[in-house]
Amino acid sequence: MSVHAETRPLVTPLPGGGSGLTVTVEPMITGTFSSPAIIGSSPVGRVGTLKLLQEARKEQPPIPIPAFLIRHPKAGPILVDTGLHPSIASDPSKNLGRLGTWFYKPDLEPGDDVSAQLRSKGIDPGAIRLVILTHLHVDHASAIADFPDSTLIVTANEWRAATTGLFPTFRGYRRQQIDHAFDFRTVDFEGEQVNSYATFGRTIDLFGDGSIRLASTPGHSEGHQSVIVRLKDQDMVICGDAIYLADQLEAGSDLPGLMADPHNYRRSLQEMRLFHQQYPESVMTPGHDPAFYESAPEKFT
Numbered sequence: 308m309s310v311h312a313e314t315r316p317l318v319t320p321l322p323g324g325g326s327g328l329t330v331t332v333e334p335m336i337t338g339t340f341s342s343p344a345i346i347g348s349s350p351v352g353r354v355g356t357l358k359l360l361q362e363a364r365k366e367q368p369p370i371p372i373p374a375f376l377i378r379h380p381k382a383g384p385i386l387v388d389t390g391l392h393p394s395i396a397s398d399p400s401k402n403l404g405r406l407g408t409w410f411y412k413p414d415l416e417p418g419d420d421v422s423a424q425l426r427s428k429g430i431d432p433g434a435i436r437l438v439i440l441t442h443l444h445v446d447h448a449s450a451i452a453d454f455p456d457s458t459l460i461v462t463a464n465e466w467r468a469a470t471t472g473l474f475p476t477f478r479g480y481r482r483q484q485i486d487h488a489f490d491f492r493t494v495d496f497e498g499e500q501v502n503s504y505a506t507f508g509r510t511i512d513l514f515g516d517g518s519i520r521l522a523s524t525p526g527h528s529e530g531h532q533s534v535i536v537r538l539k540d541q542d543m544v545i546c547g548d549a550i551y552l553a554d555q556l557e558a559g560s561d562l563p564g565l566m567a568d569p570h571n572y573r574r575s576l577q578e579m580r581l582f583h584q585q586y587p588e589s590v591m592t593p594g595h596d597p598a599f600y601e602s603a604p605e606k607f608t
């Protein structure tokens with residue numbers, strides 16, 4: 308299917324910045340997948356795909372699907388990724404398709420979707436002004452439909468990868484999740500507003516105050532981005548799927564088997580490893596690490 312939704316370029320800096328502002332971040336686990344494709348080093352190539360399909364029949368340990376609530380003192384509540392859509396609790400194939408449901412083996416308890424968790428924190432989902440999407444894979448874009456009033460920020464490269472080309476399912480996308488007449492805004496890491504920040508070569512300062520930066524970290528998907536925020540005493544990098552597990556920040560650890568672009572993946576990983584080395588006190592969130600989210604505080608401040 309082709310996508311009718313349209314995008315416009317994001318113009319930065321957005322209003323709402325202020326000097327010296329810091330934010331807080333609350334991770335929310337919005338269900339799990341038990342799929343062989345998500346974690347670890349799986350084999351690549353055509354043989355790899357066959358092996359992966361064989362492995363998809365076996366029961367895998369569930370991996371958490373996080374989204375993040377950023378509270379900015381002037382710009383308000385901001386969401387990073389959307390997690391699994393509430394309908395997945397009762398009828399997953401509607402949102403993920405039948406093949407996706409079979410492959411990913413989703414599990415979502417009613418009340419664990421992002422909108423329900425926001426409401427339990429006293430935030431009306433309609434009050435979320437910005438949704439930053441690290442990328443558009445199904446476990447990050449699934450609940451986009453719940454944010455019709457938000458501005459949704461995605462890289463231009465990711466939008467292109469998700470909405471054009473053949474076999475989106477096999478590249479981790481489901482166009483029905485994305486195809487809404489919402490306010491999608493694209494960022495382009497080639498533009499004038501792009502600067503380096505610490506070890507990251509290409510970043511965009513969202514409010515012009517250094518409180519929230521988008522960082523180009525392609526490779527896991529074509530147009531993947533991470534989000535660097537300023538907490539009170541240190542930075543926090545919401546890495547997205549640029550790393551799955553915390554120990555991938557250590558040199559010499561295994562690379563995942565599934566990457567849209569292995570060369571870019573390694574380059575992005577290197578930027579994150581160097582950041583971790585230079586700022587060991589900074590928080591870096593892995594995409595799907597059960598141990599990390601089990602021990603994470605409710606709120607990073």
Ligand SMILES: [Zn+2]
Pocket residue numbers: 442444479527528548
């Ligand atoms: Zn992904």
